Amino acid sequence: MSERRSPPDELLITALTSGYGGASVLEGVDLGPCRAGEIVSLLGPNAAGKTTLLRAIAGLQPAHGSVRLAGTELLDLSLADHARLVGYMPQSLPQRIGLTVIEATIGALRTGNWEKGDQGARSLEAIAYDAIEDVGIGHLALREVGHLSGGQRQLASLSQALVRAPRVLLLDEPISALDLHYQLRVMKLVQAVARRRGMIVVMVLHDLSIAARWSDRVALLSGGRIVAQGTPGEAITAERLAEVYRVEATVSPAAQGLSIVIEDIIED
């Protein structure tokens, strides 16, 4: 895990549209520029298009428009080339998996033209184990993924995404099944890795306070569009929360991040 090459990466998304079947979900999304080492959080109500946006950036979902990483148009790349630059962590892993945590993580290294690159003389097994230990579940490395709790499974899934050392990491609700300790642990880890490797992290979060505390930038989505983006202080305001989530809230600056108190829902 050494420093990334210069110049630092920059991710810029312009006029991105995408959908399922005939129905469009994203209607011209502009996001960024997201800079190397930054954490960008996507916020918004259910069905706002957050997961679709992540899947489109990951190349898992047909999309039009432009997703440029340091001058390279990602939408033009083959899936294999795309996968070398961009890592993706889905919301959940399947229930029945007979692989152990370390097997699954080694599996992530044996596919899709993954290159060892600057990982030195460590074996695949050692590289995989170190990624598992990074997320704090070294003691579970030999357990079957199917036997883990929801939170442990999420951590195992995170190690599979981190181990490939992508330049852009996309996380879909990475802390939704975790207890408070591990929520913070994952956010700290992701931030540390992002800063160290110059990796750009884009994640979907539901917890506004955590997003405000740990994100360099946030984007508020609603109805397939981005209604606000910027630093947490700029983008998360009481008016926007009322507009996007239909809630009454008070937002005030705190020592770290924002203090957000949801008072009531707004009835139509």
Add this chain to the structure above:
Amino acid sequence: MPRSETAARSALREDTLRAYARTVRRRVALLIVLLIATLATFGLDIATGPSYLPLSRVSAALFAPASLDLASLTIVREVRLPMALMALLVGASLSLAGAEMQTILDNPLASPFTLGVSSAASFGAALGIVLGFGLPGLAADWIVPINAFICAFGSVLLLEALARSRAAGTQGVILFGIALVFTFNALVALLQFVATQESLSQLVFWIMGALGRSTWESVAILGVVCAMAFPFSLRAANAMTALRLGEDRARSFGIDIRRLRFFSLLRISALAGTSVAFVGTIGFVGLVGPHIARLLLGEDHRFLLPASMLTGALVMSLASVASKLLVPGVLLPVGIVTSIIGVPIFLALILKRPDRV
């Protein structure tokens, strides 16, 4: 971080990596044990039969043919050897096909038998046996196997087309396969209903599945199909392991799932279609072989795929031996015996590790 904690962590790291290396060695050892067991059963299979040949004559037929009378030589070389080899090849082919099917369709119930491939083959065979329907210009001996193969292949192509269309998920493919089973079974029943007494008994015998029809020619053909499919299966092993983590996950590793599925279904149709064409419908081994392998060796497909071939070959070979011994002097159809032999093994494994099935 305190020094003692650092030491504990590096000790855990060493222990875990050593334990993983041990697991890999244990799996290689298990593959070798399975191989030896299969070869032993193969030997037993050659040594048994309705005509009570002593072991000395059997081994003479294999290793010193000049010293033996023609009758014994013919029994061993033209009857027992092709049958025993066919048992191994059919078991290995159906089990490998089942293992790949279970992974690419993400369903533990998938097998050539449960998804209609065998039923389609039976229908093809019935067309030939009952109506004499077949491709023009074929020798009479080949009409039934070629019909069976074409129908098996067609049914897999249908499954494949459905799997590739965006409309159906893996559940849709499974449901479609089950619909195929019922459709072809009904069509076979219809043909049985209109069949003459003679062609009916011939058809029933074919459907039961028997190794007695094996010739060196059919053994060679299935051997070539098996030998051609296996290296490609192994090449796809890592991608299939990743697919166990979910389709999105696998695609995010850069794996082209549609391509993987297409070529896998192509292998499955060749393996299952050819097997069923030569020996009739032998159902259970394609389902149980992969499950036994998974219970023993886990889901790393670099081990699961070869292990499935070996467990399939072993079960079929045991079934072949049992088909000769259960009723002395009578050769029972091996398709019947496969289930009788396979079910107890399967149940024992399920009860031991219910979570793995």
